[in-house]
Amino acid sequence: MSAILPPQHRIWWKQPVDKIEIVWIVIAFVWCMIMFFMMPYWHVFGKQNLSTETYRVKPELFAKATQEMVDKYTVRTEGPNKVPVVAPPAGSDVYLIARLWDWWPILELENGKSYRLNLTSMDYQHGFSLQPENINIQILPGYQHVVTVTPNRTGQYAIVCNEFCGIGHHKMVSRLYVK
Amino acid sequence: MATAAAQYRICPRTGLQFHKSAEALIKVNAVAGVVALLLGGVLALLITLTRWQAVHLIDANEFYLILTAHGLDMLVVWIIFFEMAILYFCSSTLLRCRLATPRLAWFAFALMVIGTVTFNVVIFTGDATVMMTSYPPMPAHPAFYLGLILFAVGALIGCFIFLGTLVVAKAEKTYEGSVPLVTFGAITACIIAIFTIASGAIILIPTFLWSAGYISHIDPAMYRVIWWAFGHSAQQINVAAHIAVWYAIAAIVFGAKPMSERVSRFAFLLYILFLQLASAHHILADPAVGTEWKVFNTSYAMYLAVLASMLHGLTVPGAIEAAQRAKGYTKGLFEWLRKAPWGNPVFSGMFISLIGFGFLGGISGVMMGTEQLNMIIHNTIYVPGHFHATVVIGTTLAFMSLTYFLLPTLFNRELILPGWAKLQPYVFGLGMGAFTLAMMGAGTLGVPRRHWDITFAGAALPYEFPGTALLMIAIFGIAGVIAVIGGAMYIVVTVGTILFGKKLDAGAYSTKVTPLRLPVQVSLVEDGGHGGGWGVPGTFVFAMVFLVAFVLYYFVNWKYLSTVWGLS
Numbered sequence: 001m002s003a004i005l006p007p008q009h010r011i012w013w014k015q016p017v018d019k020i021e022i023v024w025i026v027i028a029f030v031w032c033m034i035m036f037f038m039m040p041y042w043h044v045f046g047k048q049n050l051s052t053e054t055y056r057v058k059p060e061l062f063a064k065a066t067q068e069m070v071d072k073y074t075v076r077t078e079g080p081n082k083v084p085v086v087a088p089p090a091g092s093d094v095y096l097i098a099r100l101w102d103w104w105p106i107l108e109l110e111n112g113k114s115y116r117l118n119l120t121s122m123d124y125q126h127g128f129s130l131q132p133e134n135i136n137i138q139i140l141p142g143y144q145h146v147v148t149v150t151p152n153r154t155g156q157y158a159i160v161c162n163e164f165c166g167i168g169h170h171k172m173v174s175r176l177y178v179k
Numbered sequence: 180m181a182t183a184a185a186q187y188r189i190c191p192r193t194g195l196q197f198h199k200s201a202e203a204l205i206k207v208n209a210v211a212g213v214v215a216l217l218l219g220g221v222l223a224l225l226i227t228l229t230r231w232q233a234v235h236l237i238d239a240n241e242f243y244l245i246l247t248a249h250g251l252d253m254l255v256v257w258i259i260f261f262e263m264a265i266l267y268f269c270s271s272t273l274l275r276c277r278l279a280t281p282r283l284a285w286f287a288f289a290l291m292v293i294g295t296v297t298f299n300v301v302i303f304t305g306d307a308t309v310m311m312t313s314y315p316p317m318p319a320h321p322a323f324y325l326g327l328i329l330f331a332v333g334a335l336i337g338c339f340i341f342l343g344t345l346v347v348a349k350a351e352k353t354y355e356g357s358v359p360l361v362t363f364g365a366i367t368a369c370i371i372a373i374f375t376i377a378s379g380a381i382i383l384i385p386t387f388l389w390s391a392g393y394i395s396h397i398d399p400a401m402y403r404v405i406w407w408a409f410g411h412s413a414q415q416i417n418v419a420a421h422i423a424v425w426y427a428i429a430a431i432v433f434g435a436k437p438m439s440e441r442v443s444r445f446a447f448l449l450y451i452l453f454l455q456l457a458s459a460h461h462i463l464a465d466p467a468v469g470t471e472w473k474v475f476n477t478s479y480a481m482y483l484a485v486l487a488s489m490l491h492g493l494t495v496p497g498a499i500e501a502a503q504r505a506k507g508y509t510k511g512l513f514e515w516l517r518k519a520p521w522g523n524p525v526f527s528g529m530f531i532s533l534i535g536f537g538f539l540g541g542i543s544g545v546m547m548g549t550e551q552l553n554m555i556i557h558n559t560i561y562v563p564g565h566f567h568a569t570v571v572i573g574t575t576l577a578f579m580s581l582t583y584f585l586l587p588t589l590f591n592r593e594l595i596l597p598g599w600a601k602l603q604p605y606v607f608g609l610g611m612g613a614f615t616l617a618m619m620g621a622g623t624l625g626v627p628r629r630h631w632d633i634t635f636a637g638a639a640l641p642y643e644f645p646g647t648a649l650l651m652i653a654i655f656g657i658a659g660v661i662a663v664i665g666g667a668m669y670i671v672v673t674v675g676t677i678l679f680g681k682k683l684d685a686g687a688y689s690t691k692v693t694p695l696r697l698p699v700q701v702s703l704v705e706d707g708g709h710g711g712g713w714g715v716p717g718t719f720v721f722a723m724v725f726l727v728a729f730v731l732y733y734f735v736n737w738k739y740l741s742t743v744w745g746l747s
Contacts, residue, residue, distance in 0.1 A: 002430035003360040003437050003498070004273055006695065010356045012440040020719050021442050021493065028489040031726065032482035035733065039474045039550045042737075047745045048551055054466040079639045102639070114745070119466075124317045125399055127558045127627070131642055133743050134625040136557035138465045140399045141316060145466035150745030158642030162558040162627035164310050166317065167239060170631040171638040 050137070050147065057144035059122045066095035070105050078106060078175070085177070093118055093146075096159075098126035098139045101168030103159050108177040114150045127163030130176065136162060151178040185688035186277065192683070193431075193588045196693055200281035201271035201344075205264045205589060207288060209582070212260035213673060215295070216575075219253035220666045222246075227663065231656025232634060232649060239631040243310075246629060248302045250311030254570060255330065255413070256295050261578050262368065262420050263288070263337045268585075269365035269423065270344035275695050276353040279343030287336035294330030298323050310629060312410065315386060315397040324387035328380065335376045338369045353694040360437050360444065361430070364423025367447040372416045374455050379409035400467040407458035415454035417570055418488070419447065421532065421577035425495045428529040428577075431584055432520065435502035438494050438715070446494070449487035453479040460544075463553035470550070477548045485545060492537050492725065496530075497718040504714070512717040528580030528604035535572030535608060539615050540565060542729050552736050555743065560630075560655075561622025568615040571662075576608055579669050586673065592680030600672045607665025613658035621651035623739075 009015055043049050074084040084105040088094045090113035097104045099122035109115055119128060121141040128137040137147065161172035186199045222245045228236040237245070271278040278284065301307045306320035313319055345366070348354060358366070382405040388394045426443070429435040437443045459476030462468050479485060503515030520526050543565040547556045556562065583600055586592055594600050626633055626648050633652070635641035713719070 002434055003426040003443075004430045005359050006354050006356040007360070007440045008436070009440075012357065015439060015441060017439045017442055018497075018714060020497070020713055020715055021439055021490075024493045024719070024722055025442070025486075025490060027726065028486050031730070032486045032489075035485075035545065035549070036474075036478050036481045038737070039478070042551050043470065046551065046741065047747070048554065048740050048743055049470075049747055050464065050551070050554055051747060052466070052469050081639050083640070106640075125314045129558065129625065129627060130744075131625045132645065134555050134559070134623070135743055135746065136464055136554055136559065138462075138557065140403075140466060142398070143400060143466045148745075148747045150747075152744055158640075160625070160627055160642060162630070163314075164243065164629040167243070167308075169243075169629075170239065170633075171635065173635050173638050173640060173642050175640050175642075 047150075051145070053146040055144040055146075056142060057120055059120070059141070062095065062118070062120045062144060063097065063122070065093075065118070066097055066104070069093075069095050074105070075108065083174070088115070090115065092116065096128075097122060098128065098161065098172075099123055100166060101161070101172040103161075103172070103174035106175050106177070108179060109149075109151050111151050111154045111178050114148050117147045117149050119145045119147065124165045125163050126161050126165050126172070129160040129162040131158040131160055133157060138163065154178045185690050187690070187692055188686040188688045189693060190588045190591075191686045195272055195588060196275045197589070198271050198277045199688065200284075201267050201278035202589065204278065204281065204284050204288065205267045205272075205585075208260045208264040208267070209585070209589075210677070211288070211292065211295075212257045212264065212578075213670065215252045215256035215260060216666070217670050219249055219257055220663060220670070222249040222252065223666070224660070224663045227656055227659030229631065230652065231659070232632075232652055234656065235632070240305075240308075242631045243629075244302060244305060244308045247308055247310050248299060251298060251302070251327075252295075254311065255327075258417055258570070258574060258578075259330075259334050259413075260291065262372075262416060263291075263334065265420055265424065265578075265581075266337060266341040266365055266369060267344070269362045270341050270348065273359055273362050274345070274348035274354050275693060276344065276348035276351055277692070279340055279347050283336060284340050287333040287340065290333030290336070291330050294326045294328070294333060296326075297329060298326030301326065312406065313386070314406075315389065315399055315402050318390050321387055321391040324383050324390060328383050328387060331376045331379050331383070335373065338372050338376070341365070341369050351692070353692060355695065357440075360440060361423045361427045363444055364419055364426060364447055367450050368416045368419035368423065370451050371412055371419055371454060375409055375412035375416060378405055378412065382406045382409065400465065403462055403465065404458055404468070407461040408455060411457040411460055412455045414566065414570060415450065415457060417574040418454070419450050421536075421574040422447075422491050422495070424577045424581050425491070425529055425533055426498070428525055428580060428584070429495055429499050429502070432523065432526045432529075433499050433502040435498040438497045438501060442490060443494050446487040446490040449483050453484040453487075456480060456484075457548075460548045460553075463548075463550050464557035473550050477550055477553075482545075485541075488537075488541060489722075492533070492541075493718060493722050495533060496721060497715040500715040500718045512720055515717060522601050524583045524600045524604050525580050527601075528576050528583070528608065531604055531608035532573055532576040532580065535568055535576070535612055535615075537725060538728065539612060539619075540569030540573050542732055543568060543619055545729075546733065546736050549736075552740055554746070555736070555740055556622060558628055559622035560618045560626045560628045563628050564615045564618030564622055567611060567618065572608060572611045572615065576604060576611070579607070580604065582669075582673055586676050586680070587683055590677055590680075591683045591685040592676045593683055594672065595675045595680050596672050599668050603665055603668040603672065605665075606668060607662055610658050610661030610663075610665050614655055614662050617651045617655035617658055621648050621655065624648040624651065626652065
């Protein structure tokens with residue numbers, strides 16, 4: 001009798017189950033519950049949870065808010081394209097634009113302080129990937145995603161795009177500083 | 180309707196009965212799958228040799244184009260054609276009945292071929308370099324979506340023919356009692372497939388209209404939620420199908436019977452109930468959907484589908500162990516395994532598939548599918564590392580093993596190059612194993628997926644990945660080439676066998692259907708399970724090793740997450 005033939009016992013659902021299977025079902029089920037409750041547990045006690053604060057947004061409005069921040073808080077420019085480096089005050093709303101194919105502007109944050117990081121795309125979907133921290137967030141056009149971030153190490157970081165966005169995708173990389 | 184023509188033959192080697200129409204359809208679907216595998220394999224080599232930074236073979240334009248084609252030809256075309264063959268086999272052949280509406284099945288096959296050709300032509304002419312996922316608002320040529328829709332409609336028809344065949348078997352009483360477990364697994368795959376294809380239609384039809392200019396806007400968040408109900412559920416068809424294949428191979432090679440019909444069928448039922456929630460896995464790092472939605476759905480309703488996979492992970496090797504022990508391989512914990520036919524590619528491929536799927540694909544999948552842990556994995560090369568472990572080591576290798584069984588019984592040919600066939604699962608499985616591990620390693624270090632150049636040459640503000648990441652990518656390159664060699668060996672052996680293998684006795688066609696008549700027992704206690712005790716201690720030890728690896732790796736990832744920036 002085998003798995004490619006009909007069950008040997010007509011009333012197979014009344015056949016006894018091996019002890020070994022029952023023990024494994026119990027162990028596996030307990031482990032599944034532990035894994036499940038880890039997620040709500042981390043929402044209560046953990047410090048890394050992705051915000052779901054989202055607004056529909058028109059790209060022009062988001063660009064305007066970003067421009068205002070850049071006008072107020074730019075400290076220097078960097079790179080061949082003179083990208084502004086912006087040091088906004090701790091606790092404030094900071095804006096980062098993803099577009100074909102760069103990030104704008106460069107943010108300079110203070111270690112240990114929290115910022116409301118506003119993300120959106122001007123065109124296609126992009127992927128916010130903070131390196132070497134390896135924090136990855138999807139960016140959708142038309143949606144403004146507000147994530148509160150609290151840097152915990154000083155230094156120079158990179159923001160890599162990790163959602164395919166066309167032929168310039170692999171050049172879409174920028175910086176972020178934490179002082 | 181059953182006609183008077185001689186339609187049925189019984190394979191003299193396996194005793195399986197083939198209905199002529201079903202036989203032809205199983206053959207063409209399997210062959211179409213292998214052709215797609217060949218194409219996808221060539222593309223795989225080009226992709227590997229490009230991402231391997233030391234070689235960096237083709238230019239960016241072609242790379243993204245080829246990556247789009249590779250994804251669709253492998254993940255969709257190869258696997259679904261082969262699954263159509265499996266559906267027809269599990270219904271008409273295992274239940275010993277005629278296939279329902281063979282003409283419609285040919286029509287479905289034609290639609291799938293036309294669809295495949297359509298989207299491939301569009302991709303290779305450069306009008307649809309949008310990756311398999313084709314996220315809007317990045318547009319592709321309308322014919323790209325149309326090709327996908329045609330393919331999906333063909334597959335959907337195939338699913339209904341499968342269901343119709345089950346009805347035929349029941350009505351014409353070609354078997355007694357319940358369907359075999361393997362057929363039950365195929366039914367699971369079919370039900371998930373119908374859900375999957377419906378989701379695909381719901382999102383691809385409007386996207387097609389959008390790209391043709393009739394609809395002004397496709398919401399990117401909505402697209403992702405519904406597209407992934409197609410994209411991820413399609414992989415769950417594979418899981419159900421390849422686990423059915425594992426059970427089938429255990430039965431074919433060892434005469435193994437399920438440890439308990441109840442447990443195995445219940446596990447398949449859990450798949451039907453919960454697997455399609457997996458759309459959420461892809462939305463965890465997204466705006467626009469809520470935390471509760473993410474947590475409930477990503478865990479397949481509290482991990483009940485993971486539980487199902489863990490059950491199959493015990494019951495498949497458990498069935499083999501029980502069968503081996505019954506044959507007298509009872510020494511110690513593992514004599515049953517040591518004395519298994521490791522030189523038989525049907526078995527070795529299946530067993531490597533099982534181990535690779537569980538340890539590499541399963542564990543990594545749960546990591547990525549954990550709401551918070553996803554943030555340190557999303558869209559890195561860890562993701563393709565995971566799904567190459569599930570879909571290539573798991574599904575593809577299981578299908579390859581099944582082919583070695585089908586060649587003599589379905590195609591009636593003796594294997595050419597048996598030495599190659601013997602080695603093939605090892606070359607392919609171990610190559611893929613190293614390949615996926617290297618990808619997961621590189622992904623943990625932040626290397627993005629779908630990326631032509633991680634050295635960022637020519638970028639204004641480039642970033643340098645740690646040396647370890649580049650080392651991982653080099654290992655990925657070497658292992659990828661080994662895996663491609665393993666894949667090529669499979670193609671050579673199978674195509675060579677079909678064309679040049681020695682013809683075997685096929686058995687004569689007759690008009691008679693030979694129904695399956697078993698000495699069905701009514702007793703409830705006799706021969707239930709395997710002694711009702713600890714009949715399979717070796718398998719249990721394996722399961723515990725798996726659990727320990729799973730638990731450790733799970734908490735290592737939480738530890739890693741706890742060190743990154745605060746996010747709220």
